[in-house]
Amino acid sequence: MDKVLLIGVNTGAEDNFEHSMEELALLAEACEMEVVGSMTQNLPYINKALYVGTGKIEEIKEEAAWTGAEMLLFNDSLTPSQIRNIKDETGIAVMDRTTLILEIFASRAKSREAMLQVEVARLQYMLPRLVGLHEALSRQGGGSGSMSNKGAGEKKLELDRRKIENRLAELRKELSQVEVERETQQKKRERSAIPRVALVGYTNAGKSTIMNAMVETYIGDEEKKVLEKDMLFATLDTSVRNITPKENKTILLSDTVGFIDKLPHGLVKAFRSTLSEAVAAHLILHVVDFSDPHYKEQMEVTKETLKEIGAADVPVFYVFNKADLLEGEDAVRIPKITEQAIYMSAKQRIGMDELIDEILKRVYSGHKVCELLLPYDRGDLFSYLKEHANVLENSYEADGIHVKAECGEADLGRLAQYLK
Ligand SMILES: Nc1nc2c(ncn2[C@@H]2O[C@H](COP(=O)(O)OP(=O)(O)OP(=O)(O)O)[C@@H](O)[C@H]2O)c(=O)[nH]1
Ligand SMILES: [Mg+2]
Structure with missing residues (x-):
């Protein structure tokens, strides 16, 4: 060490x-x-x-x-x-x-995409510094100041610089291919009409712990858990999990990289595609370590970063996590729910049910109860509804399948011709 x-x-x-x-x-x-x-x-x-x-x-x-x-x-x-x-x-x-x-x-990156993103950020940070070094050396080697009289060090640096530029070009190309894959997957998720919820916040706030608490309760598969650790930047890769807390009310929950004050700008840029999960969300859960005396500044940093990546318009629900650690006059009885926030403890699993209720209330708020008559040759639509909407009643009649369900706006548009 x-x-x-x-x-x-x-x-x-x-x-x-x-x-x-x-x-x-x-x-x-x-x-x-x-x-x-x-x-x-x-x-x-x-x-x-x-x-x-x-x-x-x-x-x-x-x-x-x-x-x-x-x-x-x-x-x-x-x-x-x-x-x-x-x-x-x-x-x-x-x-x-x-x-x-x-x-x-660099040491945490696991997926191909994260590795590429980090390498791009590193080389970008190095490049202007190489130029600075190059200038300093050329002043020493230049002597007469004639352009043809290049010092050996200067030539080497120029070579290094070109090498880095070429490598950057290569990496960017590869990255854009990986990004196409991510975009295709993201589009698929967008088309599926399942509400998307993104966990966002300062590093170490407890995002992965919330993700795991939900995986534990609603999926029960240890393999689907992500790394949670008392360490800055435990998470670098975005993970998305399909969670169904209530029958027919599925959400796609994503856990993303944490933010920090003075996050190198190159990194924000490099991680833009990873963070696009937050931009494309229906709801952002802004997770805050409420036990940190500096939580207000950390919230500001997170809000600024969200603005920077273009997620300023996504509705936000605040999760004041680690409220179990507060003592004395700061102590809050948890769970506590307000219009825009919940005070809870993901680690102690206090407030998880309430959090889920608040999420579902928000992402399914545009959903309306509708009655449909589906012809028998459109059984595919019925299967779709069973998966993506809350089917309240159904019966098989002579003229088709009668369905009463809670549907989102996108689905209502798609199913308009079958509305009773
Ligand atoms: N006391 C207490 N500790 C918590 C709570 N939630 C999370 N922690 C701890 O805080 C640490 C960080 O949790 P993570 O879930 O890894 O945090 P994260 O926001 O995913 O962090 P990054 O991935 O690094 O951005 C872990 O040691 C957790 O056990 C909580 O409600 N109370
Ligand atoms: Mg994490």
Whole structure:
């Protein structure tokens, strides 16, 4: 396990500096690093060359020697020259927050799509930094400034850059093929008229735990469970499960990657297709870790990210999870339900039935009771209704199958000619 020393500079621009340092420690743990210390500095602005103030470097060196740190982990995105300068000054390896998050994603990615997405994000992050490095070196190698007089280092970097660009093009091509497959599956789900519900929220809020509680109760197949773990970014791949909590009331529930403050922009872009599950949902369950003192900021980050991926118009129901952990005057009697939210505990399975009721109420609200007369040669429609609508009554008569069912709008349109 790598021993790391956390370094942060507080310029006062961020309201939650302390908390983002705590989060950095969690991210380091999620990447299997051992945090041996944390150093912070208040500065009016970031030092362009060294990120920290010049005097601080000496202190960092001492602290690193004292704690045995093998790596310095900075709570920000560093420029290539900062990385190089800090390395030169301290002789210790340097990593920044963005690279760390990309590393975590890279180690967790399992599906072909997630792996491609992460690699694209990583290379995209590297590319401009290579250019920066390239410029710094060409200043050294250029000498006379003549264009033909390229240094060997410069040529190598140009080559590296071209290699990365080619690789990126390849990856994007492959990714778009994988995305076509995903889209086809998604279209199939959209056509099936089964309401789609997406679990969305800050990382570690309990999305996968809710998914598993539902799988346990309504599917009962251990194999259908997803990974739930007290670790940032446990989930990277979207999983979709077909759940039928009440007869004829099926939903498609999807569990997606969690969000975090300062999620590298390249990653949001790279994961857009995975997150499209949320965009295409009828209902978003915005899961919040209500026991986290910073839950309000986390909700803001989630809302912003949802806007960014184009899911701002999807109706949202808030799930204030982990309410079992609140004590004293903060304690809430759970389950508690309001117009827009439920307070519950997925882990203790308190409020799961109520959550299901709220979901069904919302996604089946546009459903109307209708009476149909289906001809006998359209038995396929009857099977369809049995699967997708709530069939209340049916009888086989001389003129056909008489059906009374609760149907959604899309189905009503499709079945209009058979309405009694
Ligand atoms: N006390 C308590 N712990 C919970 C509750 N729900 C989930 N947890 C725990 O919180 C941790 C994270 O849960 P997950 O379900 O993996 O969280 P997630 O939102 O899927 O996280 P990512 O996949 O990383 O985005 C696990 O250790 C869960 O056991 C709850 O209601 N109460
Ligand atoms: Mg998860």
